[in-house]
Amino acid sequence: MYNRVDNYELAYSYSNIIYEDPGSITEKCHSSFNRIEALIGLNHDQVDVEIHNSLAVCKEADEPLFSWLITSLQMEFLVKNKQFLKAISIYEDALEQSQISDYVTVKTRIYHQATLAYIGIADYVSAEKLAKQIVKxxxxxxxxxxxxxxxxxxxxxSKARGELKxxxxxxxxxSQALAAYQNDRADRLLAYNLAVGQIELKNQRIALLDKDNEVLALQRDLYEQEARQNRLLVLILAAVLLLASVLAYRGMTGRYRxxxxxxxxxxxGISNRYHFNKQARLALQYCEQNAKPVAVILFDLDHFKQINDAHGHAAGDWALQAVVKTCRNFMRNNDVFGRIGGEEFAVLLPGCQIDKAALLAEICRDAIASIDCSDSGFDFVLTASFGVSGSDTSGHVLKQLLGDADNAMYQAKAAGRNRVMAFSN
Ligand SMILES: Nc1nc2c(ncn2[C@@H]2O[C@H](COP(=O)(O)OP(=O)(O)OP(=O)(O)O)[C@@H](O)[C@H]2O)c(=O)[nH]1
Structure with missing residues (x-):
């Protein structure tokens, strides 16, 4: 097709692809015809070699029609290069092959080139004979x-002979044949240009689709980037939230600690003197407002200095912990228990009369005296002296209640320790 519209470069490039990598020897032979035609059109300097090779290929493929077609091209090439005698010699060889009559197109092509060759050597008789055969x-x-x-x-x-009519x-x-030939050629060119235009249109559509795809790919990249940024933002927010929670938690635990x-x-682990006083005052206020009795127990370990001195400060600490642990067992939830001095403890009992408080003090005293101190690693006995006061005699004033309980405790110490004394007027 490209040869028909004189586009020899494209014709050569396509036919050469098949020629170089054919599916079969037959295919190679067929492609070689178009290839030679394109090479002649391009005035290639190795056309004679290529013709020779192609004829060998078509012979091997047993393709006589294509062999003859290539032969006609060979003649065309020779005539074009004014090698008229060589072209005539090929024609004469062809005449000897009866097979040539089977292929009208091939025969016409060969006769045509032979006519031109005869004209080339001014053998008008032979040329006329052949030209008339073609026309007929x-x-x-x-x-x-x-x-x-x-x-x-x-x-x-005719003109050369002077036969003007x-x-x-x-x-x-x-002129008539030329006009028909040119019309046909124009039709072919038009068809070719239409095909080229359609291909161009398709290519433009493909390019547009490619552009669309590019835009879509860009959009996709943009969405992905956005998604990545959102993920990053969520991560940063989560990290900030976590940090804020950790800081808040640490602040809370710090404050709590x-x-x-x-x-x-x-x-x-029980209330210190400051907290005991605070809690005790609140409880007293409540009891006074609700006309409820209240009692205070104050107790102090006996000869505690001796324990420290004899067994060391660690043994003394152990004893203090053991006493608190033991006494705690006998206290209610709303009793206020505190360590108000080195080895001195106080308990405020809301809603409790002094006699019941004295009873509780007795229970604690007995429990302290029963502590097995060997767990400390030393052998010693713990005792404590207790003083008890109540709102009936001391009122709902903490200072008074503690003072009166202290007096009673002093009496217990003075009376020989390890005992409970209740304050009375
Ligand atoms: N191991 C220890 N000892 C303490 C602590 N706080 C105070 N002490 C000791 O408690 C002892 C109190 O001694 P004193 O006031 O003489 O009283 P005491 O030896 O118990 O004698 P009486 O109260 O008269 O029976 C001192 O030796 C203090 O060092 C403490 O937290 N741990």
Missing amino acids: GSKDVLLSMPVQSSYYSLYQI EALNYFEAY FKKIAEYDQLT
Whole structure:
């Protein structure tokens, strides 16, 4: 097709692809015809070698039609290069092959080139004979190149002989054949250009689709980037939230720890003097407002200094912890228990009369005296002296209640320790 519209470069490039990598030897032979035609069109300097190779290929493929077609191209190449005798020699060889009559197109092509070769050597008789055969045998193929070329050859021959009337007739026939040939060629060119235009349109559509795809890919990249950024943002927010929670937690636990240190005795875990006073005042206020009795127990370990001195400070600490642990067992939830001195403890009992408080003190005293101190690693006995006061005699004032309980405890110490004394007026 590309050869028909003189686009020899494209014709060569496509036919060469098949020629170099054919599916079969037959395919190689067929492609070689178009390839040679393109090479002649391109004035390639190795055409004769290529023709020789292609003829060998078609012979091997047993393709006589294509062998003859290539032979006609070989003649065309020779005539083009004014090697008329060589072209005539090929024609004469061809005549000897009876097979050639089977292929009208091939025969016309070969006769046509032979006509041109004869004109080239001014053998008008032979040229005329052949040209007339072409014209006669190709009445219905006015369009073909050999036909219009043959009419032109006949015109030239008649003119050279001075047969002007005949020359005019041939020229008219030539003009007619040429017009038909050119119309056909114009149709082919139009079809070709239409095809090229359609291909161009398709390519433009493909390019547009490619552009669309590019835009879509860009959009996708953008969405992905956005998604990545959102994920990052969520991660950062989560991290900030986590950090804030950790800081808040640490702040809370810090405050709680600080509060605990400030309000509780680190050794025994019960309220320190400051917190005991605060809690006790609140409880007293409640009891006074609700006309409820209240009692206070104050107790102090006996000869505690001796324990420290004899067994060391660690043994003394153990004893303090053991006493608190033991006494705690006998206290209610709303009793206020605190360590108000080194080895001195106080309990405020809301809603409790002094006699019941004295009873509880007795229970604690007995329990302290029963502590097995060997767990400390030393052998000693713990006792404590208790003083008890009540709101009936001391009122709902903490200072008074503690003072009166202290007096009673002093009496217990004075009376020989390890005992309970209740304050009375
Ligand atoms: N191991 C220890 N000892 C303490 C602590 N706080 C105070 N002490 C000791 O408690 C002892 C109190 O001694 P004293 O006031 O003489 O009283 P005591 O030896 O118990 O004698 P009486 O009260 O008269 O029976 C001192 O030796 C203090 O060092 C403490 O937290 N741990």
